[in-house]
Amino acid sequence: MDIDEVVPVGGGLGKVVSAPVLGVAGVLNDGRKYLLALELCGGESFVAWKGCLDDLVARGLRAPVLVIIDGNPGLRRAVSAVWPRAAVQRCCVHKLRNLERKSPKHALAEILDDFHRIVYAANADAARAAFASFERTWGKRCPGVVASLREEGEELLTFFTFPKAQWKTLRTTNTIGRLHEEFRRRVKTQGSLPSEDAAVVLLFSLLASGQIKLRKIDGWQKIATVLSQHNPVAA
Template identity: 35%
Template sequence: MGESRGGQTNVLRRDAQDGSAPRGVSAHHVRRPDGTKELVAVEDGYRESTESWSTLLRDLKRRGLRAPVVAVGDSALGFWAAAGAVWPDTREQRCWVHRLGNVLDKLPKRLQPKAKQALHAIMQAPTRAEAEAGIELFAAEYDAKYPKALGSLRRDQAQLLTFYDFPAEHWRHLRTTNIIESPFATVRLRQRVTKGAGSRTKALMMAFKLLAMAEERWRKVNGSELLPLVRAGVGFINGAQATVKNAVGEAKESVA
């Protein structure tokens, strides 16, 4: 297993057949040094349980996986507390797709198309400063009447914008967990058809088989030649390799 540059994780809710608390099937994949993506774990546990996630991450570490430089996932996971303990140096990036859904759910349907457009503009802003400015504009538009929507956007704001500290070529891979979301949609559909997939073992086997099939179609990371720089700790500012000049410029923008 060994090297990894980044990791992504996602969870599928699986309702228990015996009436006990629902568990989730978690999938974790990493980007290897050559830019290929590898599924490294499919396990079940409790979504919000730090201990469940810690067990998974410690197992990956025991199997030889180095701590990823950055991890991507939904904010509502016990994963982050576990990652902080097992991988203390790993950067955190929250999934924008999950966050957009959370924000829009707190707005009336009539406002959602306009708000969605504004949120996509923030997510795709070319610089951190422009993204932060976009968040302020969103606040001016919606905070007075819909503070919960803004609160959802501002929660973990820094972790939503972590991707700006990595190569621009990697941003599309870092902003969301879509690579796992797509095959998980197939798993969810199969789960509904089979009414929960029966036993724990059968559910895990089904999830693993479908995700392993999807893995064969995963393409390499954009800008894979930059991965060694990322692992070596080379800094990036707004997607460009850091230099004295752009570092000073970024500092001035922050002060302004």
């Protein structure tokens, strides 16, 4: 399951605003991605995210084996509250962007290379060794960078416990991110939409009509194996 925020642009009465929309996408047994929720909200608080996830449970959604999220603390708390036994993968792209913002320009390229050694390691043990090396190298020189990396810790490496063919997909919240990019690209010429609700309706319609397509995850053939190795997770 891929959870993130989409920010469509809407307006009204001559105003243009960005309205956060909570987005949740799931993966079916055959690897197809399916949009489960788009919920207009005032922000990404714990209450907002928990309400969104509670609604999915009320609609009959069983707890997922894996939840892929960004670094939003409200979302992380909501996932723990609603699906305490689900594995959590933190989005490596979001973390990369955080590190970029905290890194001094003269060290940025080296820091990013060291981060890539973690998330593109051959296996979990190699990733942990690269993580420890990152801490040793940058702990004194760039303590803020190391502190940022440690915020996610092992949850940056959860994908290593799944089949290697799926790692590329499971590292990031790319599904929701792609929806955001496609939406903004398609409405760019309009400048804005008449309302926040209109923005959400347009995003749904682009998906329903097939103008935005969600491809199957990498390594989808291994999904049955993954599910057979995990007992059903209670919500």
